[in-house]
Every structure is written in structure tokens, then in C-alpha cells.
Amino acid sequence: MGEETMDLAADQAVEAILRDELAREDRAAAAVVPVLRHLLASDAHALVRDAILARVRGMVVDCAAQLLAAMAGRDPAARSPSLADPAMIDFWADRLMRDEPLLSFCHALANEGLLAEKFQLRRAIDPVLSPLLQELIASDDPAIASLAMSALAAQSRFIQSQRRMELPLGELPAELFHAVIAIGLRHAADDTARAALERVPLRYDEAASRLGLLARLVAAMRRGAVAAMAIDHAGLALFSSALAAQTRQPRESVVLACHEGQGARLALALRSAGLSLPEIERQYLLVEPAARMPRAIATLSPEHAATMLAASRAAS
Amino acid sequence: MNTIDRHDNLLGTCGLTDAHDRLLSADEQLAELQERCGGDLPGTLAIPELLELVRQSRRMGLRIARSFSAFDGDAMISGFARIHPLTEADGGGCEVLIDNWQRSALAPPSNREFAEKIDAIDRATAEVTARLDASQRVQVLSAIAPDAADLQAAATAQPGAVWSDLVNLSAVSHYQPLHWRLLDGAHCGFDGSQRHWRIRLIPLGPDAHNPVGFELLLIADEPLITVPSDEGDQAGSEDSAPTRLIGTALTPVLRQPIARIIANAETIRARLAGPLRDEYSEYAGTIASAGQHLAAMLDDLADLEVVETPGFATAREPVDLADAASRAAGILGVRAQNRDIVIEVAGTRGEAVATAEFRRVLQILINLIGNAIAYSPVGSTVRITAGPAGEGRVGVTVADEGPGVTPEQAERIFDKFERLGRDSDGGKDKGSGLGLFISRRLAEAMDGSLTVESAAGGGALFRLELPAQ
Numbered sequence: 001m002g003e004e005t006m007d008l009a010a011d012q013a014v015e016a017i018l019r020d021e022l023a024r025e026d027r028a029a030a031a032v033v034p035v036l037r038h039l040l041a042s043d044a045h046a047l048v049r050d051a052i053l054a055r056v057r058g059m060v061v062d063c064a065a066q067l068l069a070a071m072a073g074r075d076p077a078a079r080s081p082s083l084a085d086p087a088m089i090d091f092w093a094d095r096l097m098r099d100e101p102l103l104s105f106c107h108a109l110a111n112e113g114l115l116a117e118k119f120q121l122r123r124a125i126d127p128v129l130s131p132l133l134q135e136l137i138a139s140d141d142p143a144i145a146s147l148a149m150s151a152l153a154a155q156s157r158f159i160q161s162q163r164r165m166e167l168p169l170g171e172l173p174a175e176l177f178h179a180v181i182a183i184g185l186r187h188a189a190d191d192t193a194r195a196a197l198e199r200v201p202l203r204y205d206e207a208a209s210r211l212g213l214l215a216r217l218v219a220a221m222r223r224g225a226v227a228a229m230a231i232d233h234a235g236l237a238l239f240s241s242a243l244a245a246q247t248r249q250p251r252e253s254v255v256l257a258c259h260e261g262q263g264a265r266l267a268l269a270l271r272s273a274g275l276s277l278p279e280i281e282r283q284y285l286l287v288e289p290a291a292r293m294p295r296a297i298a299t300l301s302p303e304h305a306a307t308m309l310a311a312s313r314a315a316s
Numbered sequence: 317m318n319t320i321d322r323h324d325n326l327l328g329t330c331g332l333t334d335a336h337d338r339l340l341s342a343d344e345q346l347a348e349l350q351e352r353c354g355g356d357l358p359g360t361l362a363i364p365e366l367l368e369l370v371r372q373s374r375r376m377g378l379r380i381a382r383s384f385s386a387f388d389g390d391a392m393i394s395g396f397a398r399i400h401p402l403t404e405a406d407g408g409g410c411e412v413l414i415d416n417w418q419r420s421a422l423a424p425p426s427n428r429e430f431a432e433k434i435d436a437i438d439r440a441t442a443e444v445t446a447r448l449d450a451s452q453r454v455q456v457l458s459a460i461a462p463d464a465a466d467l468q469a470a471a472t473a474q475p476g477a478v479w480s481d482l483v484n485l486s487a488v489s490h491y492q493p494l495h496w497r498l499l500d501g502a503h504c505g506f507d508g509s510q511r512h513w514r515i516r517l518i519p520l521g522p523d524a525h526n527p528v529g530f531e532l533l534l535i536a537d538e539p540l541i542t543v544p545s546d547e548g549d550q551a552g553s554e555d556s557a558p559t560r561l562i563g564t565a566l567t568p569v570l571r572q573p574i575a576r577i578i579a580n581a582e583t584i585r586a587r588l589a590g591p592l593r594d595e596y597s598e599y600a601g602t603i604a605s606a607g608q609h610l611a612a613m614l615d616d617l618a619d620l621e622v623v624e625t626p627g628f629a630t631a632r633e634p635v636d637l638a639d640a641a642s643r644a645a646g647i648l649g650v651r652a653q654n655r656d657i658v659i660e661v662a663g664t665r666g667e668a669v670a671t672a673e674f675r676r677v678l679q680i681l682i683n684l685i686g687n688a689i690a691y692s693p694v695g696s697t698v699r700i701t702a703g704p705a706g707e708g709r710v711g712v713t714v715a716d717e718g719p720g721v722t723p724e725q726a727e728r729i730f731d732k733f734e735r736l737g738r739d740s741d742g743g744k745d746k747g748s749g750l751g752l753f754i755s756r757r758l759a760e761a762m763d764g765s766l767t768v769e770s771a772a773g774g775g776a777l778f779r780l781e782l783p784a785q
Contacts, residue, residue: 135591174373177378178376178378205379207379207380212381215383216396219383219395222588223589224588225588226589303429
């Protein structure tokens, strides 16, 4: 508590530059959800040919299809758009799109999928099996090895479902899953549907979802998790989970920080994880090959970097 | 007892809560954290982030998996919690499974930052503050503590007095004023206050070597207790605050580096950052276990120093020995399971209630049961029996099925640093040879006794006897 309020002297000019940079990035990031909602709600979506929009829409529609399947008493995984009434899917997708956290999450997932593809094309970073994951699978510890295998399977399912623009309900974090089921219960047509929907959470286990598995794997690496602080070594998925755990930021922010134009955030996050200047620079150049990193970042202490990130999160 | 490090455990620890988020039962590590966070067992979950997760899981009725961390007073604990809500029929609480239990010393901040933080903390907690000029004469002094009102009056009455003339410096016998660096961190007392005060002198001005003045802070070592103690303790007397070399000086400084050695060696041993040749992993294992030995030794030495302090006294409270025995057995349950040892606790609650200090009784029992587990063959049974023991006495015995002790060994076993030849155990034994010595001193401080004899089955039988309530 005292730490944040204590006056730690640092180069004011450096901070001012970084703070302005952060504020600019925050404004850009904060505009995403309102604009997204606006674009999705408009009838002009056929014209908005943007990969992110398409994926977000696809994922939300897929969640709607799963809700419908669950209400009809079928396994949500066995959803099939052809079985459901398109009008019903639109109805439910419309309800789900009003949930901002869900949209935000889908937006981050869509970005993660596209970034992973971009890193593969430009940097030959495998979106599924990274060198680090390979090492973890070969671990002597059977528990870590099997966790890493499960994470690998989940990651390959994720890449596949991103291509299909799908999002299984079980992959949602608990709060969002809960919110989606609550939306279903609120608008369900009758008691049979409600009763069927109430059975769905019994099968939910956050620990078995991709994000749950990645977080468990990072936790299992313990102090070895510093090995995951490199996108090229760990792959984007494991890198994001590790950096989020290390800096106690939402994973979505870390994913978005890997986007071009969000470099200051990435550099600050890496600094707050305690990385040195050359290590930060290496990662920065992967993300922003054309830009120059503010080298003054090395003068900031990790705690101070964390404080700046937290302050910008609180302000946005 | 050993508060520095425990083997990190991938399978971790688990616990059970009820519909009101009370922790009903928990494994050793979780139970200890609960107690260190100020909670009881059973009692409301006291680990803030876990409590939040359990509430969330219960409210949503969903299985959640999140990492959590907590501060246990010495170190950061972190782990990965999986929380499974239970149905109403099963109590409506949650099952809490924690993987990757990890205890890590807080990273030491850089010296400058650390000094800044210490200064800020001292400024916030000082109850007497003053502004001094370059020759340490008081310009203004203000006190917020009632017992320092006299000091403030004295400073007002003698403007321009050297501050050290207003207080009684402890353990400083030089002509005043001393160089400020020698006084920074020293202790003092003053008329009107029974408390011990720590001195901070923070130089003012751009050049720390040639300060234009000082900020003087007096920070009390104890809170002010409004009811005056009737012991007639003189303020500032040297005996009432004996300086303990190991406990207060050495342990805090050594704890962190040792914990880091252990933690980093464990990381290498478990190859958490990537593959490594077997030999190196084994070396790292040796480093880690040597570090753990050192850590345990340090704790034992600190305990030893406490029990050897003149005037060491324990609290007097009713202690149910059967209850204490089963708690101690519970705490060591995991360690026993690892060696396939069964711990049997016999004795009815309420039958053997002693007048003693619960914490100390638990410490003795953990030491005895820990020894019994360490020296028993795999798959054997450790029997603990609590009950009345003669006129006005109650007792508890711990019997193992190990090699037992000969009469000659029984003579020496409670001696300081006595290890009965266990050094030859290939370095696996991590005892300091102080545990039983400390336990006996604790028992004696509570007007009890600790003895050893041969158990019926051939092992050793330790008997702790205490005055009955």
C-alpha cells in the first residue's frame, strides 16, 4: 500500500513521455469495444470485411448456437448451425453482444489468433508447438509433462477453432461462462430449456480450459517461468499467460500489448516482470520491427513500471 | 519450527470449506498459512485471495482455476488453486486443491530504494519527531505519544539543547554528540516512557556527508499499553531487552539469502527452466537440502537462544493434550504418508488438560512426532497416547517402532547438539541436534518434564508430563 504512494524519484521526462504514450494507447484500446459494438450491430456487416470483426462475430454466434443446443437438451459441443433456426441464433447472438466483457474477451482471442498467424508468417514462430512447450513435454516430471501435453492439445484446438471462428463455451473464463449462462436463463423460452441450461455448468471446469491449462503450466514452471518471457521461445499463448501471471495483469491486456502500436505497454510489462534492456528490446523488435524502443525504459524500476501500468489501467 | 522452506510440492495441498466459507479441514501447508494469516482451523478462511475465489466459485456454482498469492509474514506464498463447489447435500462449501505451492522470499529491493522505503516507514510510524541543526541541537520537537509528553516539555524548556542530552542512550558510552551515523539505529529511552525507542537520524540537505540539519525520529519498539505493568520495570534497563544475536540480528539477515539459495537450487533440480543433465540436477538437489539444513539450524538456534534467555517464561493456559496431539499429528500427516507411516492418536478430549502454553506444547509434540517419523522404519506405526499421569499431572507419550535408545543414549539424548551418531546417515539427516534439548527446556519452563524410555515394541517412547489444570 505504502509503496504506491511513496515518492520514488525518477526521471520525470522519461515518465512523462511514457505516460503520454500509454494514454494514447489507452485511448486507442478503450475505443475498441464501443466501435466494435456499433459495427456488429449495423446491418452493414457484410461490407466490413475485417478479420477481427468476422472472428468476433463468428465466436459470439457460435456461443449463441451452443446456448440453443444446450436449451434443446443436446450437448452444446454438438451444435450445428443447420439444426437451429437462424432467427433464433440472431436473437441470442444479439443478447450476447450486449455483454461488453464477453466482446472484449472475444476481441482479445481474435487478436491472439491473428497475431499467432502473423508471427508464424513473419517470424516462423509456431502457433501451436513452441520450443519451450516441447521442452516441457519432455520434462522428467510426469505431472508437468502431461500438463504440457494437455496444453498442446488445447492450443491446437484453439488455433483450429479460430480458423473456424468458433468458441466453445467451456473455453470461457468462469465469470464470462457464468454471465453467458445467466443471459440464457434470463431469456429462456420455458422451464424445460431453463432446466436443461442449468445442467451445463456441472460439466464446466476452468482448469481444463486452454487458458486454465496455460495458467497451470506457468504456475508449474514456477521460477522457471522466466524462460517463457520470450515470444519466440515460448510462443504467443504461453508468453501471454506467463507475462500476465508475472505482472498480475489481465491476460487480454498482454495479448493486446503484443499488437503493433502498443509497444510501450509491452515494454513496460516486460520491465515490470524484471527483464533487462536487451531482453526487452528483443521482444519489442519482434512486435514493432520498424519502431525504436524508448531506451530510457531501463531506468525505471520494475515496481515503478508495474505502478505505471496499473495506473493506466485504472484510468482507462 | 522450520519456517524458512519446505519442499515445494507439485501435487500440493487441499482443504475443505463449508457454506459460510469456513475452512473445515486442511493439509499441513494450507493449515499453516491459514494460521499465519490470522485464522483458525476450523474458522473463516483467512487467506484473502483464496476467500475471494471460494466465494466466487460458490456464488457461480462453477469450478474455477486461478493462481493466488498471499503473504505469510516472512515470504510470498503462491499457488494455483482449483476450487470445486460442492452441492448442498455435501455441505454447500468448496473443495480447494492447490497445485504448485510455492514459497518465495520477497525479492530484495535495491539498496537505495530499500533505504527510501525504510525511511518512509519510519517517518510514518515515528511517535516523536524533531528537527535538528547541523550540530544536533533541537530546533523543534513534537510528540504524539502520551508517554513522550514530558520529553516534548523538556525540549521546549531547554531550547537549543543537544537532543542526546534529553534521552538516555542505550549501549552508547561516548562523549556526546557522536557522529550521527553511529547514533542512527541506536536505541534510547527517556523519562516518562517505559518503552524502548529506536533512533533514526536522517540527514537533510544536498550533501549527506555534510548535512545542514537532521530529521530525528524516535520509533517505539512496543506499542503503548495504557494499563501500566506492575512489574516495576525501569525504563531503558538493559536486562528487559536482552539483545539476541541469532534471533534478532542474524536470522533476519540470513533468512532471505538462504531461502533464495534453496529456491533457486530447487528450480535447477526440478529443471523448471529446461532440460539439464542428471548429474547437475542432483548437485542442485544437494545444494537445496544443505540449504534446508542450514535454514532449520538457524531456526533451532534462534529457539535455543530464546529458551536460554534468563527469565524465559511461558504462558499459562488450559491445554487439552489429546487435542494438541491430534493437531500435531495432522500437521505432520503428509510427512508421515510419504513414508507410509501411520500415526495413531489415543486419548479422549477433556481427560488430560494441562496448564501450559499451547504453542509450546505443540512445538514439543511436533518435534517428538517429527523425530518418530524420521527414525521409524517405512510402513510402521507411531502411537501417541494422552492421559492422566499420577497425582496432579497429565502426560502424553509418543512411541515409535524404530531402533530405540539404549540407557546410555537416553542419558545423552537431551544434551545440546547431541545427535547420537546420526551424522553418519549419508547426510540425509537434517537435524541440528537441538530439537530435543529445546523441547526439554520448554517442558521444564512449563513445570513439566520430558523423558525417554524404551517402548513395549522395542522403539523409543518419549513422555511429556505437565501439571494438570
